């Protein structure tokens with residue numbers, strides 16, 4: 001309500017200032033503009049008396065009578081949309097478009113505003129129709145292409161999303177270059193779901209062509225490789241993913257166990273884990289966290305990573321230090337009980353959070369459902385959950 005009130009003040013002051021400005025610069029040869037209408041003045045009066053709803057009503061009556069108030073109508077339309085009164089916003093913008101004498105630039109602006117109303121109302125087919133016209137050229141070309149991308153992502157129409165992304169890339173308007181590789185991965189997942197592995201692999205090749213070192217394509221390629229009896233290829237691909245993107249360790253771990261089992265190489269898990277974890281703490285911590293959450297602690301290699309992890313993860317290490325003398329350390333049974341408790345704690349709360357908008361969820365998404373960024377969800381550590389800064393990185 002406070003924001004609406006401020007906007008209503010701005011609309012009113014804009015109209016009043018505009019009128020006085022035209023008075024100030026008016027020469028004797030130009031016709032005198034009309035003074036603000038009674039409805040305007042009534043609107044201002046309501047504002048002064050902190051009655052923003054009645055003020056908006058008065059301004060709406062004023063613009064309905066006065067046909068020279070295009071900017072004010074745009075401001076009112078935007079205000080209605082922001083207040084969630086989309087029907088009224090649509091009426092304001094449709095009335096503007098219906099004016100035969102409207103300047104072409106205002107007509108374009110009104111069409112784009114109307115498309116925003118339709119988007120807000122969830123009327124995607126109507127929004128799409130307007131946006132496709134606006135995307136052909138003009139002031140709103142890039143903005144319309146971006147809105148079309150959002151519509152096709154919501155509708156999971158990946159072929160159209162790809163075509164629009166290419167248009168945007170041609171005119172330098174893409175903010176998320178990796179999005180197109182995700183669209184091809186979505187198509188690959190659909191093909192894999194239908195058992196068309198050749199088509200899935202073709203889409204994955206295109207995804208890798210669009211975006212080199214693309215972890216999602218490697219994960220999916222590993223899935224298809226296991227599906228088609230090529231676990232060795234899957235193992236090679238999976239070993240690379242945590243190095244590209246440590247936060248995907250959770251996505252890698254269970255696939256790796258599955259591929260090693262399929263290849264009859266279960267015994268090699270410790271060696272591979274040690275290889276992948278390497279000397280950097282980021283990948284080792286990510287694998288340990290993923291193993292704890294997935295309850296995959298049977299291998300000595302993963303249990304060793306978990307021991308190291310709880311020893312320096314600030315939110316956990318402090319509690320362990322208070323209970324167990326440092327010279328004794330945790331025995332295996334106590335470590336497993338601690339990991340089980342951590343796992344329950346993590347599963348009770350959100351497990352992932354978007355680094356862009358803060359959206360959190362218990363499941364993993366490649367695209368944030370909140371802000372629609374791709375690759376922005378990261379797993380939450382016990383320190384994140386406790387609201388503490390993580391330990392300094394690196395050994």
Ligand SMILES: [Zn+2]
Pocket residue numbers: 354355356357358359368369370371372373376
């Ligand atoms: Zn987000």
